[in-house]
Amino acid sequence: xxxxxxxxxxxxxxxxxxxxxxxxxxxxxxxxxxxxxxxxxxxxxxxxxxxxxxxxxxxxxxxxxxxxxxxxxxxxxxxxxxxxxxxxxxxxxxxxxxxxxxxxxxxxxxxxxxxxxxxxxxxxxxxxxxxxxxxxxxxxxxxxxxxxxxxxxxxxxxxxxxxxxxxxxxxxxxxxxxxxxxxxxxxxxxxxxxxxxxxxxxxxxxxxxxxxxxxxxxxxxxxxxxxxxxxxxxxxxxxxxxxxxxxxxxxx
Amino acid sequence: xxxxxxxxxxxxxxxxxxxxxxxxxxxxxxxxxxxxxxxxxxxxxxxxxxxxxxxxxxxxxxxxxxxxxxxxxxxxxxxxxxxxxxxxxxxxxxxxxxxxxxxxxxxxxxxxxxxxxxxxxxxxxxxxxxxxxxxxxxxxxxxxxxxxxxxxxxxxxxxxxxxxxxxxxxxxxxxxxxxxxxxxxxxxxxxxxxxxxxxxxxxxxxxxxxxxxxxxxxxxxxxxxxxxxxxxxxxxxxxxxxxxxxxxxxxxxxxxxxxxxxxxxxxxxxxxxxxxxxxxxxxxxxxxx
Amino acid sequence: xxxxxxxxxxxxxxxxxxxxxxxxxxxxxxxxxxxxxxxxxxxxxxxxxxxxxxxxxxxxxxxxxxxxxxxxxxxxxxxxxxxxxxxxxxxxxxxxxxxxxxxxxxxxxxxxxxxxxxxxxxxxxxxxxxxxxxxxxxxxxxxxxxxxxxxxxxxxxxxxxxxxxxxxxxxxxxxxxxxxxxxxxxxxxxxxxxxxxxxxxxxxxxxxxxxxxxxxxxxxxxxxxxxxxxxxxxxxxxxxxxxxxxxxxxxxxxxxxxxxxxxxxxxxxxxxxxxxxxxxxxxxxxxxxxxxxxxxxxxxxxxxxxxxxxxxxxxxxxx
Numbered sequence: 001x002x003x004x005x006x007x008x009x010x011x012x013x014x015x016x017x018x019x020x021x022x023x024x025x026x027x028x029x030x031x032x033x034x035x036x037x038x039x040x041x042x043x044x045x046x047x048x049x050x051x052x053x054x055x056x057x058x059x060x061x062x063x064x065x066x067x068x069x070x071x072x073x074x075x076x077x078x079x080x081x082x083x084x085x086x087x088x089x090x091x092x093x094x095x096x097x098x099x100x101x102x103x104x105x106x107x108x109x110x111x112x113x114x115x116x117x118x119x120x121x122x123x124x125x126x127x128x129x130x131x132x133x134x135x136x137x138x139x140x141x142x143x144x145x146x147x148x149x150x151x152x153x154x155x156x157x158x159x160x161x162x163x164x165x166x167x168x169x170x171x172x173x174x175x176x177x178x179x180x181x182x183x184x185x186x187x188x189x190x191x192x193x194x195x196x197x198x199x200x201x202x203x204x205x206x207x208x209x210x211x212x213x214x215x216x217x218x219x220x221x222x223x224x225x226x227x228x229x230x231x232x233x234x235x236x237x238x239x240x241x242x243x244x245x246x247x248x249x250x251x252x
Numbered sequence: 253x254x255x256x257x258x259x260x261x262x263x264x265x266x267x268x269x270x271x272x273x274x275x276x277x278x279x280x281x282x283x284x285x286x287x288x289x290x291x292x293x294x295x296x297x298x299x300x301x302x303x304x305x306x307x308x309x310x311x312x313x314x315x316x317x318x319x320x321x322x323x324x325x326x327x328x329x330x331x332x333x334x335x336x337x338x339x340x341x342x343x344x345x346x347x348x349x350x351x352x353x354x355x356x357x358x359x360x361x362x363x364x365x366x367x368x369x370x371x372x373x374x375x376x377x378x379x380x381x382x383x384x385x386x387x388x389x390x391x392x393x394x395x396x397x398x399x400x401x402x403x404x405x406x407x408x409x410x411x412x413x414x415x416x417x418x419x420x421x422x423x424x425x426x427x428x429x430x431x432x433x434x435x436x437x438x439x440x441x442x443x444x445x446x447x448x449x450x451x452x453x454x455x456x457x458x459x460x461x462x463x464x465x466x467x468x469x470x471x472x473x474x475x476x477x478x479x480x481x482x483x484x485x486x487x488x489x490x491x492x493x494x495x496x497x498x499x500x501x502x503x504x505x506x507x508x509x510x511x512x513x514x515x516x517x518x519x520x521x522x523x524x525x526x527x528x529x530x531x532x533x534x535x536x537x538x539x540x541x
Numbered sequence: 542x543x544x545x546x547x548x549x550x551x552x553x554x555x556x557x558x559x560x561x562x563x564x565x566x567x568x569x570x571x572x573x574x575x576x577x578x579x580x581x582x583x584x585x586x587x588x589x590x591x592x593x594x595x596x597x598x599x600x601x602x603x604x605x606x607x608x609x610x611x612x613x614x615x616x617x618x619x620x621x622x623x624x625x626x627x628x629x630x631x632x633x634x635x636x637x638x639x640x641x642x643x644x645x646x647x648x649x650x651x652x653x654x655x656x657x658x659x660x661x662x663x664x665x666x667x668x669x670x671x672x673x674x675x676x677x678x679x680x681x682x683x684x685x686x687x688x689x690x691x692x693x694x695x696x697x698x699x700x701x702x703x704x705x706x707x708x709x710x711x712x713x714x715x716x717x718x719x720x721x722x723x724x725x726x727x728x729x730x731x732x733x734x735x736x737x738x739x740x741x742x743x744x745x746x747x748x749x750x751x752x753x754x755x756x757x758x759x760x761x762x763x764x765x766x767x768x769x770x771x772x773x774x775x776x777x778x779x780x781x782x783x784x785x786x787x788x789x790x791x792x793x794x795x796x797x798x799x800x801x802x803x804x805x806x807x808x809x810x811x812x813x814x815x816x817x818x819x820x821x822x823x824x825x826x827x828x829x830x831x832x833x834x835x836x837x838x839x840x841x842x843x844x845x846x847x848x849x850x851x852x853x854x855x856x857x858x859x860x
Contacts, residue, residue, distance in 0.1 A: 094730070360822070475659060
């Protein structure tokens with residue numbers, strides 16, 4: 001097992017319906033992996049299982065050889081495996097800066113006293129967090145909005161902020177659930193650039209996407225799910241030609 | 253042995269009493285998603301109706317009980333309109349607080365109106381005793397059990413067989429889908445309140461003669477009913493029914509054999525123990541009847 | 542987020558007023574009202590931690606308040622501990638007791654926390670009434686000495702007023718600091734969206750328990766202060782009516798904001814006290830007031846204030 005993330009024989013059922021059927025794959029470090037498949041094929045459920053929001057009936061999930069199958073979501077996030085949600089989820093009542101500071105504060109080491117007392121150590125961590133958050137916001141063109149409540153941002157801005165939140169603690173592996181959904185072409189380019197940049201810096205990215213242009217463009221490898229089963233995997237060009245994949249998308 | 257059997261009957265009577273009250277609460281939670289803190293006050297009102305009808309105006313007992321049931325049914329509709337409907341689409345703790353406010357209003361209006369003195373509406377059935385060997389059981393207790401059983405069967409038939417009952421179950425299981433099919437949420441929730449109040453009114457009519465009546469009699473009852481509903485699985489009326497009898501028996505034996513003072517704590521201790529072991533309640537959060 | 546000096550001046554003005562009142566008004570009745578009001582401010586601030594900041598409806602505040610009162614009463618009379626030790630013990634005992642109550646109650650759904658805390662409050666009341674060996678039951682714990690720190694005794698009304706004022710100001714500053722801190726941020730995150738909070742590494746259970754425990758500890762301190770005030774602690778102190786009062790206060794003032802809570806507590810406590818209503822009428826009035834507020838003023842005073850502030854801000858930035 002030498003992938004950074006290993007998914008082994010995951011099976012998930014909802015009220016008798018098999019939503020994930022014996023899914024197994026590995027993710028190599030530094031890879032940009034895309035997961036595609038028709039609606040209802042189980043992609044988000046797979047993310048939910050990996051990130052601890054759902055428990056599979058069978059199978060294991062390993063992160064750096066550690067079995068994280070039964071870990072609660074916050075523990076998995078703190079370990080370095082972060083995910084985003086399909087419906088953009090932010091803390092609408094907090095400012096953009098606060099959203100980012102929140103995203104990283106769980107990853108910083110603190111002692112018990114530091115949590116209550118505004119010790120020099122905590123003050124330093126806050127400064128570092130604010131520094132990095134501001135830099136990120138600048139990079140994403142959101143500097144002007146840094147004090148704005150996240151709920152007041154435009155849809156595209158929220159998407160960017162959500163991605164920024166995900167990479168703020170510099171997780172080793174980030175799972176992005178349809179980052180380009182319902183976004184205009186210019187924004188798609190911006191997002192894709194940031195995603196590729198993050199990946200080029202050595203982090204592993206796993207993507208769920210419907211936008212084939214994006215998928216074919218940036219992925220190192222593509223996984224195809226259909227009705228809960230993994231039906232193909234390989235480099236983009238190869239998957240595109242795969243008859244099983246064509247059948248899944250265009251009918252039987 | 254006789255003592256043991258007497259405690260069994262006591263426990264079952266208590267169970268029937270709690271069941272009549274708790275099932276109403278579970279129904280309101282299951283269908284209207286409401287944590288109704290004024291539920292015990294329904295009982296208190298029913299008890300006072302009984303007291304005035306039977307104890308003061310000397311109407312026949314059966315008629316007095318009927319008045320309690322019908323009066324409470326009407327009150328259920330009023331409560332629905334005044335307390336529930338205005339906050340129907342608000343977040344659940346606002347609804348809870350609205351019922352908490354209603355609970356205090358009702359209890360204290362009662363204090364102002366009729367005073368805090370404890371009253372009694374005992375019927376002859378309370379003192380008349382049915383004897384088998386060494387065992388003595390007041391007829392009233394058997395009355396409680398018998399009538400409650402009939403009521404539960406009737407309720408079950410109503411919910412399973414009638415269109416209104418079907419609508420209640422639909423709303424309980426999937427509110428949006430039911431509404432899309434044309435089910436009127438206001439109407440169904442009103443019916444639920446009416447049923448819930450009527451059941452509690454019946455409980456009052458049957459049980460009040462056995463105990464004392466006073467304005468704050470509802471508060472402890474509300475809490476116990478909630479404990480029962482939580483243990484049984486929120487919204488699960490069958491669960492509430494079963495657990496009510498378990499709690500009734502536990503209290504009867506606890507009071508008889510362990511200690512009187514902490515009898516009232518039994519329900520809550522049970523609740524905490526069950527929640528620790530089975531967070532979803534004994535019968536799971538299967539919403540519906 | 543404050544603009545101009547107006548709000549700060551007003552708050553300082555209020556503080557000065559609160560400090561000066563006993564010098565001006567010598568009526569012991571009015572001082573009593575003030576003391577009770579200030580204690581309710583403290584209690585409301587503690588309650589706001591769990592209800593306003595983290596968003597979990599607890600109904601157990603009277604229990605922690607009562608536990609604090611009994612802790613002080615018993616430790617000062619039976620073991621002879623000094624004031625500060627008793628108050629610290631009250632806070633610690635109440636805070637620790639919140640954990641075994643909170644852990645099972647938070648597990649099920651949101652509803653079970655409300656009901657679980659209510660059950661706890663009921664059991665606490667029963668214990669206070671029936672565990673005669675510990676609490677003397679309905680005979681109450683009597684003879685609680687007056688509070689004193691160092692050589693300074695708070696036996697007179699004005700001196701006790703300053704004592705309680707200092708403590709509650711401390712609580713206010715603490716909660717305000719907490720709101721702006723990293724922990725406060727985590728509270729807000731858990732309140733707004735638990736799933737998302739998990740996704741960024743915040744454990745909802747941990748922070749809810751933290752808020753609950755802090756809330757309990759502070760309520761315990763206020764309970765302890767009460768014990769030093771009336772020098773007698775009875776089981777009736779754990780009355781569930783307190784929760785109603787607190788809910789009215791939070792709704793009047795606006796939950797989640799320390800300033801709003803303070804205003805709400807002042808309005809919600811001093812007015813009824815001054816009006817000298819019989820307790821039943823007062824409760825009916827409170828119940829009706831709460832219903833009216835829920836239905837017509839969902840944001841409370843704090844919401845109204847914020848709206849005014851925003852309007853003022855808009856005017857000043859567009860200038």
